Ligand code: AMP
């Protein structure tokens with residue numbers, strides 16, 4: 021089984037996934053890391069935050085290549101994005117050719133309050149986060165719900181919206197673990 025876990029940058033996805041990985045048998049694969057390895061090897065980027073600024077056709081080519089690799093792996097949780105906020109507009113993380121390749125059973129979308137996300141981004145020195153306003157963050161989270169619904173309708177996969185309350189990522193992690201266990205019963 022393959023599932024997708026997503027959430028906008030700063031939502032706390034990595035923290036939650038660390039906790040989830042200790043409690044389930046799935047291997048967690050970061051889509052962006054695979055894309056980064058490819059783009060880095062080609063000399064196109066220096067950091068993972070450069071990927072979304074690349075020419076769109078190039079991003080789509082690397083995305084496609086990455087989905088071909090993932091399509092051959094089973095029992096994985098794919099850490100990725102419903103949509104990527106690029107300078108050219110929102111880029112779907114799972115366009116039709118990616119969905120067909122991945123055959124996902126369930127989508128998870130982690131969400132938090134916009135002000136909490138903004139604070140977490142400010143405190144994360146490891147990434148070059150966009151300086152989005154609260155309205156930008158709200159819009160991106162809304163867009164991701166629309167994209168999740170579209171992916172679900174297209175593929176028949178279920179969708180789960182997971183709240184990540186401030187200071188307690190374990191609640192979100194346990195909620196995901198419970199749903200994953202349920203799905204494999
Ligand atoms: P992340 O560390 O999850 O933010 O991933 C790093 C970067 O990889 C993102 O900012 C995107 O540019 C790119 N990326 C990740 N997943 C996808 C995807 N499904 N489609 C296109 N680009 C992606």
Ligand code: MG
Pocket residue numbers: 033034
């Ligand atoms: Mg992350």
